[in-house]
Amino acid sequence: MAVMTRTCRYERMNIERLFARGFVLFGGAVWTVILFVPETVARFTEFAHTLEGVAAIAGSAAVPLAAAIFVFVVGLFYETLAALILLVGVASAVGWGITAGWFVSIWVIMGVTLIGPMLLAAILFLLAASMQAICELEGHPDV
Numbered sequence: 001m002a003v004m005t006r007t008c009r010y011e012r013m014n015i016e017r018l019f020a021r022g023f024v025l026f027g028g029a030v031w032t033v034i035l036f037v038p039e040t041v042a043r044f045t046e047f048a049h050t051l052e053g054v055a056a057i058a059g060s061a062a063v064p065l066a067a068a069i070f071v072f073v074v075g076l077f078y079e080t081l082a083a084l085i086l087l088v089g090v091a092s093a094v095g096w097g098i099t100a101g102w103f104v105s106i107w108v109i110m111g112v113t114l115i116g117p118m119l120l121a122a123i124l125f126l127l128a129a130s131m132q133a134i135c136e137l138e139g140h141p142d143v
Contacts, residue, residue, distance in 0.1 A: 008135035013128050017079070020124035021072055024086075027117045028068020034113070036061035079129040086122035090115055 036057060067089075075082030093115050097107060 006134050008138045009131060010135070013131035013135070016124045016128040016131070017075075020079075020082075020121045020128065021075055023117045023121035023124070024068050024072045024075065024082075027114070027121070028065045028072075030113065031064035031068075032061050035064065075125055079125040079132070083122040083125035083129070086118045086125070090118050090122065093118070 071082050071085055074085065093110060097110060102110065
């Protein structure tokens with residue numbers, strides 16, 4: 001029985017792609033909410049909402065959403081590049097944490113909500129890209 005042979009497995013590749021893209025979109029949505037809600041509460045405690053104030057908050061909260069959409073679109077066509085972008089993001093977050101001198105609790109929060117999911121999505125993108133290469137080498141026309 002050849003357990004370690006490389007064979008094309010479409011189901012596994014598609015599941016890896018699905019979860020990688022899901023982590024990217026879900027992470028972008030979570031970080032948009034994380035940045036939008038506290039600033040909204042801090043600015044509008046008297047319920048005096050203005051369109052300019054909401055637009056300023058939405059502009060800062062739209063940055064992680066735009067980044068997630070960008071990585072998602074790149075991941076649709078270039079999985080290895082999407083993985084590289086995510087790994088650069090992980091390295092940047094770790095560098096930011098070291099530079100800022102985060103406490104252990106901040107490391108745990110950032111590890112669970114940012115660093116871990118980005119690293120997991122990058123690994124899944126790389127696994128899907130390697131399975132794509134295996135399928136192409138075997139000559140499967142459906143890839």
